[in-house]
Amino acid sequence: MGWCRNVDRDGRSLLQTEVVTAYDPHPFTTAPRALPGVDALWPLCLAIARHRRGTGPAPAPDAARRFHQHRSHGFVLDPAAWHPEALELFSLLKPVLDCPPESPTWVIGQLGQSLDGCIATRGGDANFVNGPEMLLHLHRLRALCDAVIVGAATAAIDNPQLTTRRVAGEHPVRVLIDPTLRLAPTLRVFTDRQAPTLLVCDAAREAEAAAQVGADQVLGVPGLLKENGTLDLPALLHALRQRGLHVLFVEGGGITVSRFIAQGCMDRLHLSIAPVLIGGGRPGLSLPVGMVMRNCPRPPASVFRMGADVLWDLDLRALAPFAT
Ligand SMILES: NC(=O)c1ccc[n+]([C@@H]2O[C@H](COP(=O)([O-])OP(=O)(O)OC[C@H]3O[C@@H](n4cnc5c(N)ncnc54)[C@H](OP(=O)(O)O)[C@@H]3O)[C@@H](O)[C@H]2O)c1
Structure with a gap:
C-alpha cells in the first residue's frame, strides 16, 4: 500500500508523521496547503467505531465536507481533500466502518x-x-x-x-x-x-x-x-x-x-x-x-x-x- 512504503531504518512505519503538501490554486496565495493524511483519518475511524458500539457520539461531518455518511454508500471521503495514502487506507477499512449497529x-x-x-x-x-x-x-x-x-x-x-x-x-x-x-x-x-x-x-x-x-x-x-x-x-x-x-x-x-x-x-x-x-x-x-x-x-x-x-x-x- 502506498502509505506503507515508508519505514525508517528500524522498520517502524513513518505513516504517523507523514504529511504532503498540495499547492493552493488560488492565485493570490502561494503557501502550500497540507492535505490531511493517515494521522487525521485514524481518529475519525475510531470515532465511527465508537459510535457503532454506542460508546461515543456520531462523528460530525466537518464544515469542509471532507467526509460524510451517505445513505446507501456508507462513509465517504472527498477524494480532493485527503492525502492519497489516507484515501487508500480508508478504502481498505471502509467495509468495517460501514457496519451499522443493527446489522x-x-x-x-x-x-x-x-x-x-x-x-x-x-x-x-x-x-x-x-x-x-x-x-x-x-x-x-x-x-x-x-x-x-x-x-x-x-x-x-x-x-x-x-x-x-x-x-x-x-x-x-x-x-x-x-x-x-x-x-x-x-x-x-x-x-x-x-x-x-x-x-x-x-x-x-x-x-x-x-x-x-x-x-x-x-x-x-x-x-x-x-x-x-x-x-x-x-x-x-x-x-x-x-x-x-x-x-x-x-x-x-x-x-x-x-x-x-x-x-x-x-x-x-x-x-x-x-x-x-x-x-x-x-x-x-x-x-x-x-x-x-x-x-x-x-x-x-x-x-x-x-x-x-x-x-x-x-x-x-x-x-x-x-x-x-
Ligand atoms: N501468519 C499469520 O497470519 C498467523 C496468524 C495467527 C496464527 N499464526 C500461526 O498459526 C499457527 C496456529 O495455526 P493453526 O492453523 O495450526 O491453528 P489455530 O487455527 O490457531 O487453532 C486451531 C485449533 O483451535 C481449535 N479450533 C478453532 N476453531 C475451531 C473449529 N471451528 N472447530 C474445531 N476446533 C477449532 C481447535 O483446537 P483443538 O485442537 O484443541 O480441538 C483447533 O485445532 C501458530 O504457529 C501461529 O503462530 C499465524
Missing part, C-alpha cells in the same frame, strides 16, 4: 502467508511472516472490531496479548476457541487483565473451564460441539452477539479462519502474501477440495501494497458454505 454479525478474517502458502514454520514460529506494515494493520483491525478471535493453537504457541498497542484505540474483547480446554491458565490473555478475555467451549464443559481460568473468562456455548465433532460457528456468533460483540476479527490461525469460511461465517478476508518461502510449514487456508476449476469460487478482490507484502482484500459474502 447482523459481521466477520473479517486475516492470514499472513508465505509465497508457498504457509502461515508459520512447522514448529509454529510465525514471528514474523509479514512486515511491520501488516502488523500495524492488524492492530488497526483489532481497534475497529468488537472482538478478536484466535484458535487454541495460536493462543498456545504465540501466547499473544491481542491488544492495540501499536495504534490509538480500545482493545477488543479477546476470544479463544478452545473446545478441548488445552490452554494453560498462565497465558497472558488470562492473567494480564488488559482487556476482557473469553475462552469459548461447549456449554457442557463450562464449569470445567471456569475452574481453570475463572468463570468471568469463559463463554460456554450451548450446542457448540456438534455430533460430528465440528463446532457450530453460527451458534458461537449468536452467543457473542448476545454479549454485544457483533463486528468480529478472526486473526488466525489457518484452521480457525478456514473453518469460519467453510461454514459461510466470514464476510471478508485480508490475505497478505509476504515474499518469503517457508517450505512445509503450517498451512494457511485449507478448504474442502474443488474438483472442477470452473466451480471453484473466485470472490471479488482488491489488491493493496503493504510494504514488501501484498494484501488481497476478498469479499466472501457471495460464497456459499462449503459442504463439510
Whole structure:
C-alpha cells in the first residue's frame, strides 16, 4: 500500500508523521496547503467505531465536507481533500466502518502467508511472516472490531496479548476457541487483565473451564460441539452477539479462519502474501477440495501494497458454505 512504503531504518512505519503538501490554486496565495493524511483519518475511524458500539457520539461531518455518511454508500471521503495514502487506507477499512449497529454479525478474517502458502514454520514460529506494515494493520483491525478471535493453537504457541498497542484505540474483547480446554491458565490473555478475555467451549464443559481460568473468562456455548465433532460457528456468533460483540476479527490461525469460511461465517478476508518461502510449514487456508476449476469460487478482490507484502482484500459474502 502506498502509505506503507515508508519505514525508517528500524522498520517502524513513518505513516504517523507523514504529511504532503498540495499547492493552493488560488492565485493570490502561494503557501502550500497540507492535505490531511493517515494521522487525521485514524481518529475519525475510531470515532465511527465508537459510535457503532454506542460508546461515543456520531462523528460530525466537518464544515469542509471532507467526509460524510451517505445513505446507501456508507462513509465517504472527498477524494480532493485527503492525502492519497489516507484515501487508500480508508478504502481498505471502509467495509468495517460501514457496519451499522443493527446489522447482523459481521466477520473479517486475516492470514499472513508465505509465497508457498504457509502461515508459520512447522514448529509454529510465525514471528514474523509479514512486515511491520501488516502488523500495524492488524492492530488497526483489532481497534475497529468488537472482538478478536484466535484458535487454541495460536493462543498456545504465540501466547499473544491481542491488544492495540501499536495504534490509538480500545482493545477488543479477546476470544479463544478452545473446545478441548488445552490452554494453560498462565497465558497472558488470562492473567494480564488488559482487556476482557473469553475462552469459548461447549456449554457442557463450562464449569470445567471456569475452574481453570475463572468463570468471568469463559463463554460456554450451548450446542457448540456438534455430533460430528465440528463446532457450530453460527451458534458461537449468536452467543457473542448476545454479549454485544457483533463486528468480529478472526486473526488466525489457518484452521480457525478456514473453518469460519467453510461454514459461510466470514464476510471478508485480508490475505497478505509476504515474499518469503517457508517450505512445509503450517498451512494457511485449507478448504474442502474443488474438483472442477470452473466451480471453484473466485470472490471479488482488491489488491493493496503493504510494504514488501501484498494484501488481497476478498469479499466472501457471495460464497456459499462449503459442504463439510
Ligand atoms: N501468519 C499469520 O497470519 C498467523 C496468524 C495467527 C496464527 N499464526 C500461526 O498459526 C499457527 C496456529 O495455526 P493453526 O492453523 O495450526 O491453528 P489455530 O487455527 O490457531 O487453532 C486451531 C485449533 O483451535 C481449535 N479450533 C478453532 N476453531 C475451531 C473449529 N471451528 N472447530 C474445531 N476446533 C477449532 C481447535 O483446537 P483443538 O485442537 O484443541 O480441538 C483447533 O485445532 C501458530 O504457529 C501461529 O503462530 C499465524
